[in-house]
Amino acid sequence: MIYTVTLNPSIDLVVEVANFQINxxxxxxRERKFPGGKGINVSRVLNTIGVPSVALGFIGGFTGAFIQGALESEGIQTDLVKIQEDTRINIKLKTGKETEMNAQGPALTEQNIRELYKKLESLQQGDFLVLAGSIPPSLPKTFYSDLTRMYRTRGVKVVVDAGGNVLAEVLQNKPFLVKPNHHELSDLFGVAIKTFDEIISYGKKVVEMGAENVIVSMAGDGALLFTNGEVYKASIPKGEVVNSVGAGDSLVAGFIGTYAKEQNFSKAFQMAVASGSATTFSEDLASKEKIDFLFDQVTIKKI
Known part of the structure; x- marks a missing residue:
C-alpha cells in the first residue's frame, strides 16, 4: 500500500479576476476550490491512474471536513487526524498572472502528533510512505528524517519531496526516492547550477549522499532519473502551460504508482513525466485521459 502524509493541507481557492485593482x-x-497539499495531490493522482493509497495528515473544522469529503467522494481512502483548529485556506489569484497567498495553518498538539504516529504503525514491509511538503512549526525540523530512518529499517520505501535543510538531513537516512527540481538542487549545494552537465554532476552527488533514486525536474527542459548507477533523460511533451500547481506531486504519483505495480524504472519514469505534464496542461490535477494521451509522447533516453 502507498501512504501519503500531508502535515499542513489546505483548501486551494482559485479565483479569477479580469482587471484586479488595489483599494x-x-x-x-470564476472560482474553484480543491483539496490541497502535496501528499493529498499525490493520493489524488494515484487514484486517477488506478492505484490505491491512504491519505494521512491533520484536518480540522469545516475546511477539514470539506477536504475529507472531497477525497472520499473521489474514492480515496483517508485516515486523517482530527485537530481543534481549522485547516487553512490558500488563495490563488489569477489576473493575467498568478499570485498565491498561503496561510500558515493550524497549530498541532502533542496528542495530534502521537495520533499520527499511531496511524503510521500499520505500515508494513514493501509499503510506500510519501512525505511531501513543508514541515509545520509545531513539529521538529527533523520530522521527515526521523520517519525515514524509522520506516526504512522496517522495509518501507520512503519517498521525500522537500527541499533545503529538510532534504539534506533526509539523505543521511537513505530514502527510496527524492525529487528536487533544479532550483532545489542549487539550494541543496549552495551553488548556481546553470548547465545540463552540472545538473547531472550534482544529481549524482545526491545519490552519493544516500538517496536510492533521484528525479530532478527541469521544467520545460525535461527531467532526469538517477537510478542503479545510470542516468536517464525524459523529454517533455508539447502543450500549453495552464497550471503549475501540483505538477511535481503528479510526477511523484506517476512514478511510484507505476513502479509499485510493475517494478520497472523506465516505465515508471515515463509515466511520471506524462503525469506531471498532464497536470501542467490542465486547470486541476491530471486526468487519466490526458495522461494516457501524453504517455507515448514522452521519450526516455539513457545518458
Missing part, C-alpha cells in the same frame, strides 16, 4: 471592489468572474 477597489473586485468582482470574481
Amino acid at each position: 477597489q471592489i473586485n468582482r470574481i468572474e
